Amino acid sequence: xxxxxxxxxxxxAATTNNNGEFTPNAWHPLxxxxxxxxxxxxxxxxxxxxxIGLLVLAGATAKRFQENTVAWTTxxxxxxxxxxxxxxxxxxxxxxxxxxxxxxxxxxxTPEYETLAKVAFRDLLVYINKYWNVGSxxxxxxxxxxxxxxxxxxxxxxxxxxxxxxxKHKTPIEIDRLLYxxxxxxxxxxxxxFLQYDQHVxxxxxxxxxxxxLMLFVVFVxxxxxxxxxxxxxxxxxxxxxxxxxxxxxxxxxxxxxxxxHTLEIKTKDEFGLLATSLxxxxxxxxxxxxxxxxxxxELERNNQFLTNVFENIPAMVWIKEVETFKYxxxxxxxxxxxxxxxxxVVGKTDVEIFGEEKAKGxxxxxxxxxxxxxxxxxxxxxxxxxxxxxxxxxxxxxIFNSQQKISHLLGIxxxxxxxxxxxxxxxxxxxxxxxxxxxxxxxxxxxxxKTDNFLIDETVSRMLGIREKSxxxxxxxxAALIVTGDRNRFNIKTLECIKAETEFVHDFQIMNxxxxxxxxxxxxxxxxxxxYGKPDRMAGVIVNSIKKDEEKTANHxxxxxxxxxxxxTSVVGVVLSDFRGQIVLANDxxxxxxxxxxxxxxxxxxxxxxxxxxxxxxSEKKKANELFAKGYISAYERELIKKDGTRVPVLLSxxxxxxxxxxxxxxxxxxxxxxxxxxxxxILATKAV
Numbered sequence: 288x289x290x291x292x293x294x295x296x297x298x299x300a301a302t303t304n305n306n307g308e309f310t311p312n313a314w315h316p317l318x319x320x321x322x323x324x325x326x327x328x329x330x331x332x333x334x335x336x337x338x339i340g341l342l343v344l345a346g347a348t349a350k351r352f353q354e355n356t357v358a359w360t361t362x363x364x365x366x367x368x369x370x371x372x373x374x375x376x377x378x379x380x381x382x383x384x385x386x387x388x389x390x391x392x393x394x395x396x397t398p399e400y401e402t403l404a405k406v407a408f409r410d411l412l413v414y415i416n417k418y419w420n421v422g423s424x425x426x427x428x429x430x431x432x433x434x435x436x437x438x439x440x441x442x443x444x445x446x447x448x449x450x451x452x453x454x455k456h457k458t459p460i461e462i463d464r465l466l467y468x469x470x471x472x473x474x475x476x477x478x479x480x481f482l483q484y485d486q487h488v489x490x491x492x493x494x495x496x497x498x499x500x501l502m503l504f505v506v507f508v509x510x511x512x513x514x515x516x517x518x519x520x521x522x523x524x525x526x527x528x529x530x531x532x533x534x535x536x537x538x539x540x541x542x543x544x545x546x547x548x549h550t551l552e553i554k555t556k557d558e559f560g561l562l563a564t565s566l567x568x569x570x571x572x573x574x575x576x577x578x579x580x581x582x583x584x585x586e587l588e589r590n591n592q593f594l595t596n597v598f599e600n601i602p603a604m605v606w607i608k609e610v611e612t613f614k615y616x617x618x619x620x621x622x623x624x625x626x627x628x629x630x631x632x633v634v635g636k637t638d639v640e641i642f643g644e645e646k647a648k649g650x651x652x653x654x655x656x657x658x659x660x661x662x663x664x665x666x667x668x669x670x671x672x673x674x675x676x677x678x679x680x681x682x683x684x685x686x687i688f689n690s691q692q693k694i695s696h697l698l699g700i701x702x703x704x705x706x707x708x709x710x711x712x713x714x715x716x717x718x719x720x721x722x723x724x725x726x727x728x729x730x731x732x733x734x735x736x737x738k739t740d741n742f743l744i745d746e747t748v749s750r751m752l753g754i755r756e757k758s759x760x761x762x763x764x765x766x767a768a769l770i771v772t773g774d775r776n777r778f779n780i781k782t783l784e785c786i787k788a789e790t791e792f793v794h795d796f797q798i799m800n801x802x803x804x805x806x807x808x809x810x811x812x813x814x815x816x817x818x819x820y821g822k823p824d825r826m827a828g829v830i831v832n833s834i835k836k837d838e839e840k841t842a843n844h845x846x847x848x849x850x851x852x853x854x855x856x857t858s859v860v861g862v863v864l865s866d867f868r869g870q871i872v873l874a875n876d877x878x879x880x881x882x883x884x885x886x887x888x889x890x891x892x893x894x895x896x897x898x899x900x901x902x903x904x905x906x907s908e909k910k911k912a913n914e915l916f917a918k919g920y921i922s923a924y925e926r927e928l929i930k931k932d933g934t935r936v937p938v939l940l941s942x943x944x945x946x947x948x949x950x951x952x953x954x955x956x957x958x959x960x961x962x963x964x965x966x967x968x969x970x971i972l973a974t975k976a977v
Contacts, residue, residue, distance in 0.1 A: 340512055348505045365423060366491050369484050372418045377477060379411040380439070386470070389442055389449075393462050396453040401446060408443040412436065418480075428483045431476035438473040538566055547574060604680070604701040606633075607687075610694050613637050613654055625680070625703055627673040642672045657684035658694055668708070671701070679705045733813065734827040735763060737786070742766045748830050751807060753800035754919055765922050768941055771797045771806065772860055772955065786823050789815050799943060799953075807832065861938070861956030872951070881938075881958055883931040901927040901935060915952060919944045928956070937963050 378384055385407035392400040415436050424432075445466055452462045534551060541549035547570060551563050598605060604622040608615055614637050618630040626633060628641075638647035649670070657664045663685045671678045680701040687696040731747030740762040744752075752769055763782075770778050774796035785792040792813040800807050813828020861878030863871055879885065882899065903926075915921050923941040930936060939957040 344505075344508060344512060348508075365421065366484075366487050368421050369418070369480075369487060372414050372421070373477075373480055373484055376411055376414045376418070376435070379407050379414065380435075380473060380477075385411060385439075385442060389446065392446065392449055393459045396450075401450055404446050405443065408439050408446070411439045412443070415439065425483055427479050431479035431483075434472045435476040435480075438469065438476075441468050535562055535566060538563075542566075542570055542573060545577075601700075604699075604703075606699045606701075608654070608697045608699070610658055610686075610697055613651065613697070616696075622701075625671060625673070625678060625701065627675060646672050653682070653684060654697060657686055657697060661686055661694065668704070669701070678703055679708045729832045731830045731832075732828070733811070733830055734825065736825050737823055744830075751800070751809060751830065751832050752798055761922075765920075768922055769798050769920065769943075771799060773797075782826075785813075786815055786826070789817075789823070792826065792828060861954075861958070863954040863956065865952050865954060878956055881930075881936065881956070882928060899929055901929060915942055915944055923955075923957075925959075936960050 380386060382390075385404055388400050388404035388407055392404055415432055418428075418432055445468065448466065449462055452465065457465070538549055538551040541547075551566055598617075599620045601619060602621060604625045605617075605619045606615055606622055607617040614635055615633050616635070618626070618633050622633070623630055633641060638650045641647070642650075653664070653666055653669065663683060666682045666684070669680050669682045671680045681704050682699055682701040685698045685700075686694045687698055689695040729747070731749075731751060732745045733748060734743045735741070736743075742761055742763050742765065744766070754769075767775055767779060778794060778796050781794045782792065784790075792811065792815075794811050795808065796811065797806050797808050799805075810831040811828065812831070813826050815823050816825045816827065818824035861881050862875045863878055864873040866872055911921055911924075921940075921942040923939045925937065926940045927935045927937055937959050939959055940954060942952050942954045944952050
């Protein structure tokens with residue numbers, strides 16, 4: 288301290304006091320000596336003096352700091368963890384924590400409180416374990432932790448017990464009577480832990496207060512030393528540095544205000560000389576950058592104006608909101624039109640302030656969904672409240688990320704679809720009226736996609752055909768299989784001729800309605816539609832139920848066993864009436880002749896009987912049976928039957944269910960042995976030709 292004070296007096300002697308203004312005495316030996324060194328060396332000498340003083344001060348107070356460090360370490364490692372864990376355990380256990388959730392679980396029985404109670408008590412056990420690891424625990428603390436751990440485990444176990452009681456429809460009063468958990472033990476444990484914590488704090492305060500008085504003395508000595516160093520340092524700065532710094536500051540201030548006419552003289556070759564050179568170079572660079580910024584500013588203003596024009600003239604409502612408050616900060620001209628409000632009534636306000644809390648509720652939910660999903664969301668229809676009513680808009684909401692990759696704004700683009708929605712409603716109503724008119728007129732529609740062979744019919748046609756499904760979905764062959772055998776070939780030929788000639792399609796045919804057990808006469812009308820290449824792509828039209836023809840041809844024609852026998856005995860294909868067990872009820876003469884059986888010696892079971900049908904895998908049989916029950920029919924497929932003499936005959940087999948429960952079914956069997964023989968013969972001829 289005396290050394291510093293002596294140097295300070297020397298500096299004081301090297302300055303001249305001119306009316307309170309201290310200026311360096313350039314002829315003083317100390318100033319002359321200091322001018323021989325650079326600023327770095329001058330500061331080094333000053334700091335060397337400072338270091339010596341600080342070293343002496345540090346040595347005198349090292350022990351005091353060591354004692355304070357010990358007290359602080361005790362606070363960090365012993366007292367503070369106790370406080371943190373203790374208060375956390377109390378929050379997790381108390382009536383705002385696990386106990387609260389447990390009671391609400393008994394009262395309400397919801398999975399939410401079950402989860403919250405389990406999480407609270409599990410976290411409590413974790414913090415009890417952490418408290419065990421603090422160290423230097425007293426016997427009272429250990430006993431209290433054991434009691435608290437026991438109560439927490441008891442609560443955690445009884446959460447599942449409560450859920451079991453609730454599943455058994457126990458009332459909260461019954462559950463409370465069956466369960467007993469000793470909360471008093473836990474609260475006594477908390478009291479013990481808080482008492483022990485207070486004792487630790489008291490010991491720490493007693494330990495740290497001893498060093499506090501000594502630290503006050505250290506502060507006093509440091510203050511005295513600082514004043515002495517400040518005195519020396521002030522005179523040193525004034526004598527050798529301040530004048531040059533003032534010149535540099537005046538030059539920098541001129542640059543800041545844009546005054547580039549101010550000059551700076553370079554008087555020395557030390558660091559101040561280098562500083563002056565750098566400032567002059569900076570002046571030149573600032574002038575160049577200022578000119579560049581002026582050019583870029585003009586270009587940026589032009590781009591901003593362009594973007595503003597684009598934003599204002601987009602033919603959709605565009606708005607931007609702040610994510611923190613969901614206040615509108617931008618709204619374009621189309622937005623003003625849709626809102627029916629000037630943007631001054633929208634910008635700076637939230638949807639709640641504009642529309643009210645109840646009406647803005649749905650908008651806020653969608654805004655929060657866009658923010659949480661961190662991606663674009665498309666809202667097909669959203670209500671927009673205006674002064675004249677409610678408009679329907681299609682809105683896309685896009686979160687905007689800032690440079691820290693955090694969502695800062697929300698961009699919205701909305702299209703007014705009110706008129707489109709109204710037109711769609713009108714179209715739907717017209718379609719419903721048209722469909723009702725068709726149903727009332729007993730007219731159905733059909734559509735056949737020729738390339739994909741997808742045949743569609745509406746509900747009215749399904750009802751005409753007696754199909755269970757509301758909408759038949761199959762191919763052309765599936766539909767043709769529903770037509771009676773005598774009309775089927777004519778129907779196929781007529782369809783092919785219509786496609787080839789590209790003429791309108793009109794054809795009458797009969798089908799067997801298996802639900803009503805009647806033969807229906809239908810008239811099918813339609814036309815061929817071409818694709819963009821001029822080729823037939825689809826056929827579509829209507830089917831009319833010819834009720835008068837049915838009445839004239841089949842007056843009161845109930846489908847009974849007798850009519851079945853008389854109708855199908857003259858058929859040119861085999862016909863079998865079978866029950867739900869697969870047993871033959873009736874078989875026509877053509878079928879008996881095909882297999883060489885008489886009526887008396889025909890096996891009862893037919894499709895599944897090895898004596899009459901070639902066995903196939905069980906899975907295929909089940910699949911066909913399920914198809915018959917589900918659809919009400921089976922499309923034609925190949926099968927082999929066994930004649931009475933043991934030879935086999937290839938056939939095409941199809942079936943139709945006669946009732947909704949599948950109790951009885953009609954099987955149609957076509958002998959294709961001649962076709963198979965011709966195919967075999969043609970293959971032999973082709974092989975010989977090769």
